[in-house]
Each structure stands twice: as C-alpha cells, then as structure tokens.
Amino acid sequence: GGGPGSAAGPDGVAMQGMNDLKSPAAISLLSVFFLGTDSGCCQEMKHANLLESLRFRVALLEQKLTREPQWDELRRLRAEVSEQVPWLLPCPEGAWDFTQHALLLLLSLKRSMDLLAAAYSPPPPNPRTAEAAPPLRPDTLSIAQERTVQAALQAVVAVGLCPYLSPGVGLPLSRRTEFSALVQAVAASGGPSQAPRKLFTTCIGLLEIAQHPALGGLILTQHLGDLLAGLCQLGFCPVRKKSEEGLPEEERTRCKEALRGLLDRVYQPLVVRELLLLQGGPKQVLQVQCLAPAPAWLRRLCGQLLSERLMRPNGVQAVVRGILEGAGAGAVGGSGAEAAAADWQKCDAVARILSSCPQQSLSLEDYYRQVCPQVLQLFLLQDKLAARQFQRVATATVLGMARQCPRQAEKHLLRPMLGPLLRCLEAAETSLDDLPAGTVLVEEEELSSCVETVFKVYVVGNEPVPVLMEALQLALGVLFSLWCFARQNVSFFTPCQEILLWFLEKSERKVALGVLGGLAQLGGAPRPPHPRCRFQAADEGGAMATITEAASDEDEALYEKVSSEQRQLEQLVELLSHCQSSGLAGEFFLSCLKELTGVAEHALGTEEPGPAGPASPLDLERSCGRPAEEQERRLRVLQLLALLCEGVSDTLLTDIAQVVEFVAATLQRARTSFGSSSGGAVEAQTLSMAMGLVAALLGGAAQLKPADLAALQQLVPLLEEVSRLHPEPVIQELAADLRIAICTRGAFATEAVCSAARGTLGLGRARGLGQAGTGVSRGATASAQGGGPKPEGALQQASREHSSPAEPNVAAPEDQAAAPSAEPHLGSPARQSLRELLASAYDPDVPARAAALRSLARLIERRDPGALEVQEQLLKVFMENLEHEDSFVYLSAIQGVALLSDVLPTRVLHCLLAQFGGVQPSARKALSAETRMKVGEALMRITRALGKSPLLAGVPAPDSGALEASCVASVESCPGR
Structure with missing residues (x-):
C-alpha cells in the first residue's frame, strides 16, 4: 500500500x-x-x-x-x-x-x-506473456x-x-x-x-x-x-x-x-472435528484436571448438528475425515506403527457411530436409505494414503449394520453391493431373453469394484453374520462362473477364489454342501448365471458381463452346454482341493455317493405303469422328460464322483467317521442290487473292498477312539442285511463276522476277518492266527467287565507281527500309557495283563513302577509264554529302569535282569558288559558311576548262577569304581573264598 x-x-x-x-x-x-x-x-x-x-x-x-x-x-x-x-x-x-x-x-x-x-478491474491478458502469473488483486x-x-x-x-x-x-x-x-x-x-x-x-x-x-x-x-x-x-x-x-x-x-x-x-470435516471437540470427545481425553465437562444441552446440540452433517450429501465421508484427521494423529493415511494402531481404533469408533442410527433421525429406514450408499462409496476411494483407513471404516460399518438391523442392511446395503452380480441372474426391469446380443450387463469398472468390495466385506471383515451369508449365497453361482472365467484371465482369480473358500469354510456344513450341489448343477441354490449371460475380456484387462446370441444349431448348443458343464465340474473339484483340511471335500463326496444310491433305489423301486388309455402329447412329453432329467442328473453325479476320485483321492477322506460313512454308503448301494440282475463282479469287488476297510480299521490301520467305535455301530444293520441277502456265501460269512466283531468291540476276530484286514493292508498271512477264534467268550467277558475297549486285540497283533516281524511288538512308553483307553481289545486276558505291566513299568508313580517290574520278574521266573515272546523288550525295560534314582525301582530292575539271564544268558551278559565297560556304541551319553555300580550289582547276581567267566571282561575297565566292583564280583565268584 x-x-x-x-x-x-x-x-x-x-x-x-x-x-x-x-x-x-x-x-x-x-x-x-x-x-x-x-x-x-x-x-x-x-x-x-x-x-x-x-x-x-x-x-x-x-x-x-x-x-x-x-x-x-x-x-x-x-x-x-x-x-x-x-x-x-x-x-x-x-x-x-x-x-x-x-x-x-x-x-x-x-x-x-x-x-x-x-x-478493481483486471487488465486484459497479454498474449506475449501468456505464461506469466496473473497480477494479484489489490x-x-x-x-x-x-x-x-x-x-x-x-x-x-x-x-x-x-x-x-x-x-x-x-x-x-x-x-x-x-x-x-x-x-x-x-x-x-x-x-x-x-x-x-x-x-x-x-x-x-x-x-x-x-x-x-x-x-x-x-x-x-x-x-x-x-x-x-x-x-x-x-x-x-x-x-x-x-x-x-x-x-x-x-x-x-x-x-x-x-x-x-x-x-x-x-469445510465439513473441519466442522465435524470442532463439533466433536465441543461435545467433549471420548472419556480418556477428558481426564484432565480442572477441565469442566461439556454441559448436557451442548452435548445434545452437538449430537444433533453432527447427525445433520452426516445426513448431508457426502456427509459420511466428511464425518470420517473429520474424526480421522482431527483426533490427534495427523492427516488420514499417516504412517508409523503407533499411529497405525491408533488409526485402527479410530476406524472402529467411526464405524460404531455410522452403524448406529442417531436419535435425531426421522426413522431407521430413512437413515439407512441416505447413509448406506455413502458407505459403499468409501470402498471406491482412490486416494492410496487414505484408502486403507476408509475401507476399514466401511467394512466395520457394514458388519455393524448387518448385526444391528439385518433387514434394512440387506435392503439398502447388501443388495446394492451385490447388484452387479445379481444382475447376471436376471435383470430386474426386463428379461434377459429380450435383450439383443452384445448388450453389456455389467461394465468392467462396475464388476471390478463389486468384486473388490465383496472381498473386503467378507474375507477381510471375516465375520459370518447370518444376513451376510444369506445375501452372498444368492450370488455364489455368478462368482463361481466368474472364477472359472478368471482361469483364463487372472484379474479376478484370487479374490473370487478367496470369497468362495471363505463362504464354504464359514457357513454351516449343511449349507456348504447345498451350495456345492448347486454349483455342480445338481439342483438348489445358488443358481448359475442366465444361459445367455457370458463373461468376456474387457479393454482394461478385467472382465465384463454381456448378452450372447442364442445358438441356432441344436447340436452346437448341446456341445457347448456339455463342454461348459464339464469344465465347471473340473474346476469345482479344483476348488474342493483347497478344502481338504476341513473335511468338506470328503463330506461332499459322501453326499454324492448317497445321491447315487438314492437314484439307484428310485430307479429300481419305481417303475411307472404305462398309460391306461390314450394320452395327450403334453402328458407323453412330460413322462418322457422326467426319466431323461433323472438320467442326466445321475450321469452328472457319476461324472463328479469320477473327477473327485481322480483329482483329490489321496486326501479325500480325512477321518475315520468319513471312512465309516463311505462304507455305509457302499453297503447301502450294494443292497439295492441284491434282488436285481444288475449286480456283478464290480459290485462284489466294491462290497469286498468296503468290508475290508472295516476289517482294516479293527486291525489297527488307524487309532480308534470311543467315538469311532460308536460310529461303527451304524454298520451293524447293513452288515446283517448283507449276511442274509447277498448271494455269495463268502461275503455272507465275512459280513456276519464283521458284525460280531463290531458288536463285541473287537473282542472276537475270526480268521476271515483277519484275512480281510491283511488283504486290505497289503500283508501276507499272519503267523499265529490259526486260533484267532479261540478264547472268544473269555475276551468278550474281559471286555464287558472292563467297561470299554481294551488295548491290542487279535487283529492289531496280527498286523503288527506281519508289518515288522523283527521289531519288538511294544510301542514307546508314552504310547503304552495311552493305549489302554485308545485301542480295542482283541486278545486274551494274559496278553492284556502283560501289556498293562509293560505300560506300568514306565509309570511315574514309584510304587506302581516297582510293583510292575517285580511282577514282570515273576513272569520270567515262571517261564510265562507271553513274557518269553517279548524277552528282548523286557530286557530293554529292565535296563532302562536301572538308571532310576529310587532304590525300590532299580533293585527290582536288577532282580529282573538276573532272572532274565537264565533265558537269554548271552544277550543279557553282552548288554551288561558293554554298559559296564562303557563301550556300547549306541549310547547317547556316558553312564554315570552310580548306574555302572548298579550294572555291576546285576553282574554279581548273575555270576552267582553262571560262574566266574563272564566277569573277566570287566576287569580292564578304566573307571576305578567299575574296576573295584568287577574285582569284588570276581572274588565273590571264586570258590573257597
């Protein structure tokens, strides 16, 4: 101036x-x-x-x-x-x-x-200096x-x-x-x-x-x-x-x-920030001395004014920006670990505000109608710095609205969000059949935004609210078709696959199986896209939905239909390969088996009589169309079963309950062919395979739990029916024996059952199974008195003996301790007692451990046949207990080793001398002097019965304590001392 x-x-x-x-x-x-x-x-x-x-x-x-x-x-x-x-x-x-x-x-x-x-009147622009900045206003x-x-x-x-x-x-x-x-x-x-x-x-x-x-x-x-x-x-x-x-x-x-x-x-975000500060903010902000709280009238007024800001056009974004930018952490999109953690809390707080209808709103319906479209716009924000926070707010808001007001959320939020996908099913305003070929149903940008939004709400939000699941289920058919198309164009492959897998994992198992059936076009929801709706590549690398021209040639249309269904079934099996850990693939396989059984029973049991009189052409068309549809459905089920067996057969059945369900479905399907001429070699082999699986389960192919034994009970009526109705005597006998084995919880096992188990497991004939049926009443009585399954029966014993004949037939100590409550009993009470004693020899309770060792020593002294069969294992048990610090335990082990030397003198002496001299090659660590003293004590007791020659190997021992013990033992063994 x-x-x-x-x-x-x-x-x-x-x-x-x-x-x-x-x-x-x-x-x-x-x-x-x-x-x-x-x-x-x-x-x-x-x-x-x-x-x-x-x-x-x-x-x-x-x-x-x-x-x-x-x-x-x-x-x-x-x-x-x-x-x-x-x-x-x-x-x-x-x-x-x-x-x-x-x-x-x-x-x-x-x-x-x-x-x-x-x-002020601005001067005219000078063309010679067009690039110069205009003069400032006065x-x-x-x-x-x-x-x-x-x-x-x-x-x-x-x-x-x-x-x-x-x-x-x-x-x-x-x-x-x-x-x-x-x-x-x-x-x-x-x-x-x-x-x-x-x-x-x-x-x-x-x-x-x-x-x-x-x-x-x-x-x-x-x-x-x-x-x-x-x-x-x-x-x-x-x-x-x-x-x-x-x-x-x-x-x-x-x-x-x-x-x-x-x-x-x-600027509205600035207004929101100042109104929040006037209202008082959260309680933790107000914990300042001498700071008076906002009066009630001011809090109500600020709440009303904030609600008005929210209901304005773009009010949701203004509220979000005002809170995120004005709560003390800087601008939206700020970086830093602490700021990011605070941002997530602020985002959730904003979502709670948006999902709750304010008191000043005229009605809940009006609030959702005005706010929900703005919430969906938050997903489409292009600002990379602020996008994560805005999308977090939007996702949490959608979940909150779905929980609090599911009906309004479904109407104003979920259906508009899924609108582009639902449009591929049937247009709301007109039929897709009336649209000309080439009509674009969903543009590329709209489809991309829809898939990204659904992914953020469902997969990232990761909260299976019922209304969310029901809304998404309607669009799964379109998503699956888009995923199949995305195998040729990977732009939608990952989000579509993640959405499908998320729904199958989070939904109830019955709903998930129904959805898989719908995707396989076996009926039910979800519906596939309209036949004239096709996905095609778009200009920006994505996809768009268009209307295709109807095929004029019937053969070409049929070929296109069959090939498309084949590709979709193959890709459905690939999708199921990602669900193996949850067991969904196995359950869907079993449901297809049951579906096949039901179709077979219906085909055999319902033969519609021909028309009594002249029928109209419409009636004839309907009567011919129904068998064709049923046949097409059965062929689709067979094709799906074949693809499942070929694609994911190795990990299809993940637990014993599914194996039992598979056997039950096989027996049920085989039962339908007993009274017909359709049965043949394939059915007989399938039935034998199913019963062999049952025998293998009882034979130790898997660790059976009480729940598994209870699941096996459902096979009893089916096996009884097979034993009565099957024309093959061998299968009748095997079914009857399996039924008895299941009913007795494995206390009875015939040679036929053992042979079936060995055949299924790929084993040769077992030794010692000629008398597998002897002692049946004693085994059943012991099982009944024990109140439950007992360890190690005849089938398990046979399997173990033939799987590794040279290895000792005793598991690790921790397995032995858990075995009495985990395995069914198929053997004699004497063998049961021996197994229990071996398990008790590792009991942490000292009296029980010592008592078990002395009982095992008495069995050796009496030359018990069962104990003599596992003498190598007994030697290992006694030698390991020599290292125990309690005298009651290691003295009992010394006694057992001394008695075992009468049965295996060379083996026992070799083991003792190797440990005593400290030259055993397989030792993990050097034995302590105390343990070697205990070994010397055992050697001294053995030499009293065997003579002095075994002790000469211990004299050159380098350790003075061991040398002294060896010399003392040698002196004691000398005659006339």
Missing part, C-alpha cells in the same frame, strides 16, 4: 488502513503483545500491568487518530463503520474497550478491502499483513470472546497457555455484567469480518471452534434463573441462523 501521504478516496483509505495496521499503533502493538517471543516478560507481567498496558495502547491509538492528520481518512472510515454497527456495546472497562477498538479496526479493514475489490494481504491481522484476531478472541464462555463450553483460556490464563483473569475482572451482550458483540463482529474471503479464511481456520462455541451458547444455552441477563429472542434467533450458515459454509 501507499504511505501516509496517499491520495484520498477508497484506494487511499484502504492503503492507509493497511499501513495503519502495520504501524506501531493499535493492532500492530497488539501483534507485538500477543505474539511476542519474550516468555519471561509474560511471566513477570502482573495483572495490573497488563490492564494498564491495554488502556495505554487504546489511548495511544486515539491520540494518533485524533492529532495526526495522516490518519484522517482512517478516522472517517472508522466513524462510518461505527455508525453501521449498532450492536457495539460502549463500556469503560479497559479490556472490553480494547476489544471494541480492535473490532472497529478490523471492520474498517474489511470495508476498505471490499472497496478495493469493487473498484485486496490481497501480504505475509506480514496476514501476520498482523492474525495478531489482531487473536486479541479479539482472547479478550472479547473466550472469557465470556460458560464452564465446559469450548476450551478455556486457562488450559491453553500461561499468558492466556493471565488474559482470562484480566477480562474477568470486570465482573459478569453484560457478559452475553459482550459475547454477542464479538461473535457478530467476527462473522461480519469473515464475510471477506481473505479475512474469513484467517478467522475460520484459526478460531472456528471458539466462534462455534460462542454462537452455540448465545443461541441454545438455557436461561435457568430469572435474574440472569440474557439476549432477546430476536438476537438468539439471529445467532442460531448465523450458526447454521457458518456450519454450511465451512
């Missing part, structure tokens, strides 16, 4: 006003005062000094405007402005007098800038001028607005800076008289100044919260006492209208 001697007129007045603002008088002095950097001066300044300083500055300003002729234009402009603002309140108080002068100067500045803008403030105006605005807000706010309304000055607390004390010194009028004057003055764009930007970016707090208090704060001085109703109404206009004018 010009200097003090500028010409008169609007331009001169404006420039003079700006220069005055930069002069040491008035607001320039306020700028130095409020933005000074000397904090020590602020701390030392007393209350009286500050008040006196304000009065001095006002007097200095009046002196300059009155006595110095260079400020005449500014003085006249200020007088004009003062006459046009009747709401100014004259008051002799020093702080308020200072506020009025600052407001008048700012209003004068605004008036002069308006005059400059009105008189009402543009420089950086220094902006700093001066900011200081003046800060002075007005600090002295004329904040001190008159009620407790809890806005952030008090005492909680901002130490200097602000001093200003609060100075402004409050005048008492509460005319406080509403002073607050009204300041707010209206600031709103008037904010009408200019440049000045309004400075006010609304720095002081919006304080201005909103003042307008809320003026327009909505209830007057509780008659003695309290309030504003007239007209002025309260003016404040309410000004508040509405201000909220509509400002």
Whole structure:
C-alpha cells in the first residue's frame, strides 16, 4: 500500500488502513503483545500491568487518530463503520474497550478491502506473456499483513470472546497457555455484567469480518471452534434463573441462523472435528484436571448438528475425515506403527457411530436409505494414503449394520453391493431373453469394484453374520462362473477364489454342501448365471458381463452346454482341493455317493405303469422328460464322483467317521442290487473292498477312539442285511463276522476277518492266527467287565507281527500309557495283563513302577509264554529302569535282569558288559558311576548262577569304581573264598 501521504478516496483509505495496521499503533502493538517471543516478560507481567498496558495502547491509538492528520481518512472510515454497527456495546472497562477498538479496526479493514475489490478491474491478458502469473488483486494481504491481522484476531478472541464462555463450553483460556490464563483473569475482572451482550458483540463482529474471503479464511481456520462455541451458547444455552441477563429472542434467533450458515459454509470435516471437540470427545481425553465437562444441552446440540452433517450429501465421508484427521494423529493415511494402531481404533469408533442410527433421525429406514450408499462409496476411494483407513471404516460399518438391523442392511446395503452380480441372474426391469446380443450387463469398472468390495466385506471383515451369508449365497453361482472365467484371465482369480473358500469354510456344513450341489448343477441354490449371460475380456484387462446370441444349431448348443458343464465340474473339484483340511471335500463326496444310491433305489423301486388309455402329447412329453432329467442328473453325479476320485483321492477322506460313512454308503448301494440282475463282479469287488476297510480299521490301520467305535455301530444293520441277502456265501460269512466283531468291540476276530484286514493292508498271512477264534467268550467277558475297549486285540497283533516281524511288538512308553483307553481289545486276558505291566513299568508313580517290574520278574521266573515272546523288550525295560534314582525301582530292575539271564544268558551278559565297560556304541551319553555300580550289582547276581567267566571282561575297565566292583564280583565268584 501507499504511505501516509496517499491520495484520498477508497484506494487511499484502504492503503492507509493497511499501513495503519502495520504501524506501531493499535493492532500492530497488539501483534507485538500477543505474539511476542519474550516468555519471561509474560511471566513477570502482573495483572495490573497488563490492564494498564491495554488502556495505554487504546489511548495511544486515539491520540494518533485524533492529532495526526495522516490518519484522517482512517478516522472517517472508522466513524462510518461505527455508525453501521449498532450492536457495539460502549463500556469503560479497559479490556472490553480494547476489544471494541480492535473490532472497529478490523471492520474498517474489511470495508476498505471490499472497496478495493469493487473498484478493481483486471487488465486484459497479454498474449506475449501468456505464461506469466496473473497480477494479484489489490485486496490481497501480504505475509506480514496476514501476520498482523492474525495478531489482531487473536486479541479479539482472547479478550472479547473466550472469557465470556460458560464452564465446559469450548476450551478455556486457562488450559491453553500461561499468558492466556493471565488474559482470562484480566477480562474477568470486570465482573459478569453484560457478559452475553459482550459475547454477542464479538461473535457478530467476527462473522461480519469473515464475510471477506481473505479475512474469513484467517478467522475460520484459526478460531472456528471458539466462534462455534460462542454462537452455540448465545443461541441454545438455557436461561435457568430469572435474574440472569440474557439476549432477546430476536438476537438468539439471529445467532442460531448465523450458526447454521457458518456450519454450511465451512469445510465439513473441519466442522465435524470442532463439533466433536465441543461435545467433549471420548472419556480418556477428558481426564484432565480442572477441565469442566461439556454441559448436557451442548452435548445434545452437538449430537444433533453432527447427525445433520452426516445426513448431508457426502456427509459420511466428511464425518470420517473429520474424526480421522482431527483426533490427534495427523492427516488420514499417516504412517508409523503407533499411529497405525491408533488409526485402527479410530476406524472402529467411526464405524460404531455410522452403524448406529442417531436419535435425531426421522426413522431407521430413512437413515439407512441416505447413509448406506455413502458407505459403499468409501470402498471406491482412490486416494492410496487414505484408502486403507476408509475401507476399514466401511467394512466395520457394514458388519455393524448387518448385526444391528439385518433387514434394512440387506435392503439398502447388501443388495446394492451385490447388484452387479445379481444382475447376471436376471435383470430386474426386463428379461434377459429380450435383450439383443452384445448388450453389456455389467461394465468392467462396475464388476471390478463389486468384486473388490465383496472381498473386503467378507474375507477381510471375516465375520459370518447370518444376513451376510444369506445375501452372498444368492450370488455364489455368478462368482463361481466368474472364477472359472478368471482361469483364463487372472484379474479376478484370487479374490473370487478367496470369497468362495471363505463362504464354504464359514457357513454351516449343511449349507456348504447345498451350495456345492448347486454349483455342480445338481439342483438348489445358488443358481448359475442366465444361459445367455457370458463373461468376456474387457479393454482394461478385467472382465465384463454381456448378452450372447442364442445358438441356432441344436447340436452346437448341446456341445457347448456339455463342454461348459464339464469344465465347471473340473474346476469345482479344483476348488474342493483347497478344502481338504476341513473335511468338506470328503463330506461332499459322501453326499454324492448317497445321491447315487438314492437314484439307484428310485430307479429300481419305481417303475411307472404305462398309460391306461390314450394320452395327450403334453402328458407323453412330460413322462418322457422326467426319466431323461433323472438320467442326466445321475450321469452328472457319476461324472463328479469320477473327477473327485481322480483329482483329490489321496486326501479325500480325512477321518475315520468319513471312512465309516463311505462304507455305509457302499453297503447301502450294494443292497439295492441284491434282488436285481444288475449286480456283478464290480459290485462284489466294491462290497469286498468296503468290508475290508472295516476289517482294516479293527486291525489297527488307524487309532480308534470311543467315538469311532460308536460310529461303527451304524454298520451293524447293513452288515446283517448283507449276511442274509447277498448271494455269495463268502461275503455272507465275512459280513456276519464283521458284525460280531463290531458288536463285541473287537473282542472276537475270526480268521476271515483277519484275512480281510491283511488283504486290505497289503500283508501276507499272519503267523499265529490259526486260533484267532479261540478264547472268544473269555475276551468278550474281559471286555464287558472292563467297561470299554481294551488295548491290542487279535487283529492289531496280527498286523503288527506281519508289518515288522523283527521289531519288538511294544510301542514307546508314552504310547503304552495311552493305549489302554485308545485301542480295542482283541486278545486274551494274559496278553492284556502283560501289556498293562509293560505300560506300568514306565509309570511315574514309584510304587506302581516297582510293583510292575517285580511282577514282570515273576513272569520270567515262571517261564510265562507271553513274557518269553517279548524277552528282548523286557530286557530293554529292565535296563532302562536301572538308571532310576529310587532304590525300590532299580533293585527290582536288577532282580529282573538276573532272572532274565537264565533265558537269554548271552544277550543279557553282552548288554551288561558293554554298559559296564562303557563301550556300547549306541549310547547317547556316558553312564554315570552310580548306574555302572548298579550294572555291576546285576553282574554279581548273575555270576552267582553262571560262574566266574563272564566277569573277566570287566576287569580292564578304566573307571576305578567299575574296576573295584568287577574285582569284588570276581572274588565273590571264586570258590573257597
């Protein structure tokens, strides 16, 4: 601007006003005062000094405007402005007098800038310098001028607005800076008289100044919260006492209208942030000493205003941005581990707000109708920095709405979200058959956005809410077809596959099997796309849904139909290959087997009689069409079974219960062919294979649990029927024997059952199974008395003997301890007792362990046949117990080794001498001296019975203790000692 001697007129007045603002008088002095950097001066300044300083500055300003002729234009402009603002309140108080002068100067500045803008005429553009920046408008403030105006605005807000706010309304000055607390004390010194009028004057003055764009930007970016707090208090704060001085109703109404206009004018995320701060925010933010909570009327008002912001166009995005950007973690999309963790919590908090219908809403239906489309728009945000947070909010909001109001969520949220996929089933407004070929049902961008949104809601959200599952089930047929197409175009392959697998995993097993049947076109939901709907490659590498021309040639149409179904069945099997761990593939395989059995039973049991009289052509067509449809369905089931067996046969049946179900389905299907001529060699081999599986299960092919034994009981009636009705005597006998073995829980096993088990497991004939049926009553009695299955029966014993004849037939100690409750009993009580003793030899309870060792020693002493069969294992048990620290245990083990030397003298001595001399190659660690002493004690007992020759191998032992024990043992063995 010009200097003090500028010409008169609007331009001169404006420039003079700006220069005055930069002069040491008035607001320039306020700028130095409020933005000074000397904090020590602020701390030392007393209350009286500050008040006196304000009065001095006002007097200095009046002196300059009155006595110095260079400020005449500014003085006249200020007088004009003062006459046009009747709401100014004259008051002799020093702080308020200072506020009025600052407001008048700012209003004068605004008036002069308006005059400059009105008189400005931009020059025509110069074509020679087209690239040059256009000239600035004359009402543009420089950086220094902006700093001066900011200081003046800060002075007005600090002295004329904040001190008159009620407790809890806005952030008090005492909680901002130490200097602000001093200003609060100075402004409050005048008492509460005319406080509403002073607050009204300041707010209206600031709103008037904010009408200019440049000045309004400075006010609304720095002081919006304080201005909103003042307008809320003026327009909505209830007057509780008659003695309290309030504003007239007209002025309260003016404040309410000004508040509405201000909220509509400002950037909406900023409005949301300030309203949240006024409302009080979360509780953890308010845990500050001496900070009064927001009053109830203000919380209700802010809630209502926030709801109105939310219901506006793009209100959801404004609320999300306002909370995420204004909750203390910076702009949306900020990085950093701590900020990211805080962002997730904020996103969930925003989602809870959006999914809850506000009380101010007219109805739940209206709220969902306005908000749900905006929630879906959050998924399509292109800003990479903010997209993750917005999508997190949108996903959590969809899940919250689906939980709280499923009917409205399904209508206004899920159906629009799945709309592009559902459009491929049947258009809502017209039939797809009426559309011309080439019509685009779903554009590439729309289809891509739909699949991405569904993936984020279902797979990323990972919450199987019932209404979500029901809505997605309708579109699974289209998703599956798109996934099949995506094998040629991988743009949709991963998200479609993840969505399908997620649904199959999270849904109930019955629903999942029904969906697989629908995808295999065996009937039921979900429906496949319309026959004329096809997916084809799009320009951007994605896919789009179009209408194809109907095939004119019937043979070509049939070929296309059959080949398409074949490809989809193959790809369905590939999809099931990813579900093997959950057992879904096996259960679907079993359901197809049962379906095949049902079709066979229906074909054999229902032979419709021919028409008694002449039939109409329509009746003939229907009667011929039904068998064709049934035959087509049966062929599809057979094809699906073949593909399953070929594709995932190795891991198809994942547990014993599924194996039992498979056997039951096989027996059920074989039963249908007993009375017909359709049975043959294939059926007989299938039946033999199924019964061989049962025998193998009882023979130890898998570890049977009580639940598995209970599942085997369902085979009993089927086996009984096979034993009565099958024409083959061998199969009849095997079925009867298996039924008895299942009913007795394995206590009885015939040679036929054992042979079937060996044949299924690929074993040769077992040794010692010629008398497998002997002792049946004793085994059954022992099983009944034991109250449950017992370990190691005849079938398991036979399998183990022939799988590894050279290995000892005893499991590891931990397996032995668990065996009595895990395996069925098929052997004799003597063998059962021996197995129990071997298991007890590793019991952690010392008395039980020692008692078991002494019992085993007595069995050796009596030359028990069962004990002699496992003498190698007994030697291992005794040798391992020699290392036990308890004397009761290792002395019992020494006794057992000594008695076992009568049966295996060479083997026992070789083992003892190797350990005693410390030369055994397979030892994991060197034996301690104590253990070698125990071995020497065992050798001493053996030499008393075998003579002195075995001890000569221990004399050269390097260890002195071992050498001493060997010598003592040798001396004891000498005759005539």
